[in-house]
Structure formats: structure tokens, C-alpha cells
Amino acid sequence: MEFLISRILFLPFIPQPASDYNTIYTTLICALGNEKRYGHDACIVTFDQPLYTEAREIVAAAPEGSDLSKIVIRLGGFHLLSSFSGAFGYIMQGSGIKEMLSIIYAPNSLDKMLTSNAHWTCLLGWIALLWRKKNY
Secondary structure (H helix, E strand, O other), X not given: OOOOOOXXXXXXXXXXXXXXXXXXXXXXXXXXXXXXXXXXXXXXXXXXXXXXXXXXXXXXXXXXXXXXXXXXXXXXXXHHHHHHHHHHHHHOOOOOHHHHHOOOOOHHHHHHHHOOOOHHHHHHHHHHHHHHHHHO
């Protein structure tokens, strides 16, 4: 198998407001240009939560079959964890998870954990629950 060495480079700076649709559109077009220039099969662009929704709207509004409609928009890792934690906390309401976590954490901090506002504490709480399930 032949392997190529990859590099991590900084992309060009776009001196415009980040939440402006034109800026997001310019970013997507720039990413498409890089995809074609380097011969990639897919164009994957990662955005944080506020820009993710707007980028999805732009891609969804693109004509079907166009290069722009083929872009894969990803939610960044931090916001993905935040969304997962909030969804998990919402789904698990009334299951006893709050009572179980109150053994480890102060009861007043649990509401923030289960609505994904205390990200690091929330992640540690999920790890503690998984460890508890695995070892007992």
C-alpha cells in the first residue's frame, strides 16, 4: 500500500463576521476548492454550534447534485458532547440517574450536569456511571 504524508496547515483568514451567511458560504466554497485541488473524495467541514445550523441551511438550499450539496457538515467535538449530554439528561429524567449521581456530586450541581451546562463535570459523571456499571 502506498501512503502519503499529510500536513496540518492554517486556512486563509476571512476578515468578516463569522455568523454572516456570506462568510459561511465563502468558507464552504474555499473548502470545496481545497477538496478539488488536493484530489479528496469528500469535503467535510466542522463548525461549532451557532454556525453549524447556518451551514446546514446553506448546504440544504443548494441545488441537488451541485458540489455544494455534497459537503458534509460536522458539529465540533465540544458542542457534540454538549448536545449529547443534554439529550441524555433529558431522556434519562425520572430514571433515577439524578439520585445515583447525587451520591458523587452536590445535588444543586446535578441540574447543570443533566442539561449539559457543566461539560467537564458531566463527562466525569458519565464516566463514573459507566465504571460503576462495569465493575458491579
